[in-house]
Amino acid sequence: MKTNKFLTFLLAAGIIFSAGSCNDDVLDEIDTNPNSPEDVSLSLLMPQVTVNIPTAVTGTDLAWYSSVYVRHTAGAHGQLQEADRRSGQEASSVVNNVWNNIYAGVLPDLNLIIQKGSEGGSEAGSNIHVGIAKVLKAYTVAVATDAWGRVPFQEIGKGSDLRKPKFDTQESIYASIQTLLDEAIADLAKGGVNPGSTDLIYQGDVAKWTKAAWSLKARYYNRLSNIDPQGSATAALNAASKGFTSAADNFTFNKYTATAIGEHPWFQESNDRAHHAVSDAFVSTLSGLDDPRLTAMVKPVPSTGVITGFPNGAQTNDQASTQYSDPTVTVLSATSSMPLMTYDELKFIEAEANLRLNNATEAFTAYQAGVSAAMKRQIGATDEAITAYFAELPQSGAALQVEDIILQKWIAFWLFQPFEAYNDWRRTGYPGLINEHQISAPPLRFAYTTSEIAANGDNVPNVQIYTDGVWWDDKTED
Structure with a gap:
C-alpha cells in the first residue's frame, strides 16, 4: 500500500512537471480530461488532486509572474525579465498552462470526486473525500477568478x-x-471513509481540513474589503475564530522529494531556468527593518560575500547568479514545503479586519501574533529575536496602519505565496511597486489564455490588463 501511494505521487508529479514544458496548444478544450477518469477510484484521485493543486495551481507560472510583479523577486533572465520590463504581458500564452491545468485537469478531477463520493455515486458515503474536494475546489476556483476576473464556473464539468x-x-x-x-464543512462533519495517506496534505485529518475551510472563508471574506468594508471584516473575523489555532494547522503541502520528477517547482525552476533573483526591494526593506529573516533567507553573492538584490526592471542578465542574490536553502530546496494558507496569514487577516472595525487593541494583538508566527515558520526565529524585531515596528494599536499589516504579510508571503501578495497589492495598493527602471505598474490581472480564446472565444471577456481591475478590486465586472 505504501509503495502504491508513492508511485501515485510520482506519477502525478511527473504529469505536472512535464505539462509545464509542453506546447501551449496541447490542450485546446476545457473540461476535457484526456485520461477519461470515470473508472478511477477515489483512492487514486485523492493523491492526484492533493499534489496537483499545490504544484500546478499554486506553484508555477501564476506565482512566478506574481513574484516579479510584487517585487519579491526580479526577472534576471528570459520571460521573467520581460515581465519585469512589462513586455508581452498582454500575450494570451503567458499563463496558458495554468488555465489548462485548472480547467482540463484539476476541476474535472475534483468534480468527479464529489460526484462519486456523494449520494448516488459509485462510492457514496465518502463524505470526507467530498468535503476535501470541495475545499480544494473553492481554493482553485478562487485562484482562477482572482487571476482572470470572470471565469467559467456554473457550466464547467459537463464534458x-x-x-x-x-x-x-x-x-x-x-x-x-x-x-x-460551507458544504465542505458539513460534509467533513458527516464522517465516513477516511482517505488517510492518499490525502497528501493533511492525511485525512478532518479537524485540520475543517479549520482550513474556515480559514479560507476568512481569506475570501477579507478579499471583499473594497466591496463591503465593515461586513467583510465582521464575516472574516467570525470565520477566523473557527480557523487555524496554531502553525500546526497550516494548509501546506510537504511531500516533495529529491528526485527529478518530485522536486519543489520553485527549486526545479531555479535549476532549469534560473529566471529569478531576489529583488532589491525585498533586500532593502528587510535591511531597513533590521529583519533577521534577511540573512537567513537570502544568500550573499559568492564573489563578494554581500547580499545584493536585483533591481526590478533592470536590463542586466544574471542567469548564472554571479551578481545578485538567490534564496538560501533554508527557504528553497528540493523538498521545501508549499504553503497554500498559514496561521500567520490568518492572524494578519484578523488584524486588518479589526482595524477596519476600529478595534485597535485587537488589531495590534493579531498583528504581533502574525509577525511572530511568520518569523517562526520562515526561519525558526527565537522569542528573543522576535521581541527585538518588534522594536522596529508600530508600538501600539493607535499607531498601526493597514500599510504596516500588508507589509508584514508581503514579507511572510515570500517566496512561495506571491500570488496572494499580488492580490493584496491590487486590493490595498500596498506595498508600493514602482521604481525607476519600470515602464509601468504591474497589470491588474492576467490575460485570458490562448487555449480558451481558441475554444470559447465568443464568451471570453474583452479586457485591458493594465486598466481593468477585477470586481473585488474596482467594484466593476468585465
Missing part, C-alpha cells in the same frame, strides 16, 4: 455536453466559493 461554458461574474463566483466551503 462533451457543453464545450463552450459561459463566464460567470466574479461576484457570483465569490458567493459560490463561500457556499462550497
Whole structure:
C-alpha cells in the first residue's frame, strides 16, 4: 500500500512537471480530461488532486509572474525579465498552462470526486473525500477568478455536453466559493471513509481540513474589503475564530522529494531556468527593518560575500547568479514545503479586519501574533529575536496602519505565496511597486489564455490588463 501511494505521487508529479514544458496548444478544450477518469477510484484521485493543486495551481507560472510583479523577486533572465520590463504581458500564452491545468485537469478531477463520493455515486458515503474536494475546489476556483476576473464556473464539468461554458461574474463566483466551503464543512462533519495517506496534505485529518475551510472563508471574506468594508471584516473575523489555532494547522503541502520528477517547482525552476533573483526591494526593506529573516533567507553573492538584490526592471542578465542574490536553502530546496494558507496569514487577516472595525487593541494583538508566527515558520526565529524585531515596528494599536499589516504579510508571503501578495497589492495598493527602471505598474490581472480564446472565444471577456481591475478590486465586472 505504501509503495502504491508513492508511485501515485510520482506519477502525478511527473504529469505536472512535464505539462509545464509542453506546447501551449496541447490542450485546446476545457473540461476535457484526456485520461477519461470515470473508472478511477477515489483512492487514486485523492493523491492526484492533493499534489496537483499545490504544484500546478499554486506553484508555477501564476506565482512566478506574481513574484516579479510584487517585487519579491526580479526577472534576471528570459520571460521573467520581460515581465519585469512589462513586455508581452498582454500575450494570451503567458499563463496558458495554468488555465489548462485548472480547467482540463484539476476541476474535472475534483468534480468527479464529489460526484462519486456523494449520494448516488459509485462510492457514496465518502463524505470526507467530498468535503476535501470541495475545499480544494473553492481554493482553485478562487485562484482562477482572482487571476482572470470572470471565469467559467456554473457550466464547467459537463464534458462533451457543453464545450463552450459561459463566464460567470466574479461576484457570483465569490458567493459560490463561500457556499462550497460551507458544504465542505458539513460534509467533513458527516464522517465516513477516511482517505488517510492518499490525502497528501493533511492525511485525512478532518479537524485540520475543517479549520482550513474556515480559514479560507476568512481569506475570501477579507478579499471583499473594497466591496463591503465593515461586513467583510465582521464575516472574516467570525470565520477566523473557527480557523487555524496554531502553525500546526497550516494548509501546506510537504511531500516533495529529491528526485527529478518530485522536486519543489520553485527549486526545479531555479535549476532549469534560473529566471529569478531576489529583488532589491525585498533586500532593502528587510535591511531597513533590521529583519533577521534577511540573512537567513537570502544568500550573499559568492564573489563578494554581500547580499545584493536585483533591481526590478533592470536590463542586466544574471542567469548564472554571479551578481545578485538567490534564496538560501533554508527557504528553497528540493523538498521545501508549499504553503497554500498559514496561521500567520490568518492572524494578519484578523488584524486588518479589526482595524477596519476600529478595534485597535485587537488589531495590534493579531498583528504581533502574525509577525511572530511568520518569523517562526520562515526561519525558526527565537522569542528573543522576535521581541527585538518588534522594536522596529508600530508600538501600539493607535499607531498601526493597514500599510504596516500588508507589509508584514508581503514579507511572510515570500517566496512561495506571491500570488496572494499580488492580490493584496491590487486590493490595498500596498506595498508600493514602482521604481525607476519600470515602464509601468504591474497589470491588474492576467490575460485570458490562448487555449480558451481558441475554444470559447465568443464568451471570453474583452479586457485591458493594465486598466481593468477585477470586481473585488474596482467594484466593476468585465
